[in-house]
Amino acid sequence: MKQVYNFNAGPAALPRQVLKKAKEEFLDFQDTGISIMEHSHRGKHYEEVHEEAKNLLKELLSIPDQYEVLFLQGGASLQFAMIPMNFMKPGEQSGYILTGSWSEKALKEADKFGDVKDIVSGKASNYASIPDLPSFSPEEYSYVHLTSNNTIYGTQWASFDGIDHPFLIADMSSDILSRRIPIDKFGLIYAGAQKNLGPAGVTVVIFRKDAAERANEGLPAILSYETHIKNRSLYNTPPTFSIYLLKLVLEWAKNLGGLEELEKRNQEKAQLIYEAIDQSSGFYSGHAARDSRSLMNITFTLKNEELTKQFLKEAHEQGFYGLAGHRSIGGCRASAYNAVPLEACQALRDFMENFQKKHD
Numbered sequence: 001m002k003q004v005y006n007f008n009a010g011p012a013a014l015p016r017q018v019l020k021k022a023k024e025e026f027l028d029f030q031d032t033g034i035s036i037m038e039h040s041h042r043g044k045h046y047e048e049v050h051e052e053a054k055n056l057l058k059e060l061l062s063i064p065d066q067y068e069v070l071f072l073q074g075g076a077s078l079q080f081a082m083i084p085m086n087f088m089k090p091g092e093q094s095g096y097i098l099t100g101s102w103s104e105k106a107l108k109e110a111d112k113f114g115d116v117k118d119i120v121s122g123k124a125s126n127y128a129s130i131p132d133l134p135s136f137s138p139e140e141y142s143y144v145h146l147t148s149n150n151t152i153y154g155t156q157w158a159s160f161d162g163i164d165h166p167f168l169i170a171d172m173s174s175d176i177l178s179r180r181i182p183i184d185k186f187g188l189i190y191a192g193a194q195k196n197l198g199p200a201g202v203t204v205v206i207f208r209k210d211a212a213e214r215a216n217e218g219l220p221a222i223l224s225y226e227t228h229i230k231n232r233s234l235y236n237t238p239p240t241f242s243i244y245l246l247k248l249v250l251e252w253a254k255n256l257g258g259l260e261e262l263e264k265r266n267q268e269k270a271q272l273i274y275e276a277i278d279q280s281s282g283f284y285s286g287h288a289a290r291d292s293r294s295l296m297n298i299t300f301t302l303k304n305e306e307l308t309k310q311f312l313k314e315a316h317e318q319g320f321y322g323l324a325g326h327r328s329i330g331g332c333r334a335s336a337y338n339a340v341p342l343e344a345c346q347a348l349r350d351f352m353e354n355f356q357k358k359h360d
């Protein structure tokens, strides 16, 4: 098989062992004679997968008992809409912290349902850093929304120490399960699975149970969090195969040593690439300010468009996939999610050094 280093931004690399296990079980799930995809979502075999995936996530992320874990569909994008639908009320205002295009999109959806304020925006600095927060009182906003990792710009909240609100909501699509997080700071966390958790098709929502009391009534059942809590994410047919793969990824993460180990590896991996940027005397230039650098998405540019094209071309020829920056900003981006091995980042660092020697 061809040697490939997968730096795709999402859908992204999955652990090899997980794919092998899924392949082994593909035609015959646990001696049942059929695949997991063909089992009823109400049957014993799928039920076990569903509950195990939930329990593993609770264990790995140390999710306290007062939280529910939900498996929904519609991606993080549906959460942009479900959050205001469920939690915005007439006469109240919700607050959004803008750190990139995804937070902008979240705000835009909320704006359709009521009064929304951008508490602070990093747009003026081209979203190169996580902006300092102005002080605000909890009563000002019914909830406050942030994006913990900005997939497109390559910035990340280094810590959540400076932000407090009784109903803090975070889009953690591109850094969930990559580092330890204080879950109890948040009322709701959501993440599309397709970066660190598994394949596309399932969205994880971590929901503090008391938030259900705040939710608006009269919504279509499928769009109400309450429906999914009451039905343990089995209100309608869930994406069973995606949840099965999520379970395998979580087992893999647990066997590796859990969150602490993943965090350590992710720091080591990102550091290799940031070093290649920092030691290049400006041949490569990082987009993110140092104190806001993402461990997941490492964004950089080369001197000009032509050199960038050449870099991406040669990289692709040598098996580096997914290094083109997001279509909205261009440049280059290496996404080093959990399943990207250290060797891939070492190989990329070597490639970057060699490319510079050749073209500087």
Ligand code: PMP
Residues within 6 Å of the ligand: 010, 074, 075, 076, 077, 078, 102, 147, 149, 150, 151, 152, 171, 172, 173, 174, 192
């Ligand atoms: N939020 C963030 C931070 C993302 O990176 C993405 C997708 N790249 C989204 C939201 C949108 O996710 P989805 O495609 O699952 O709706």
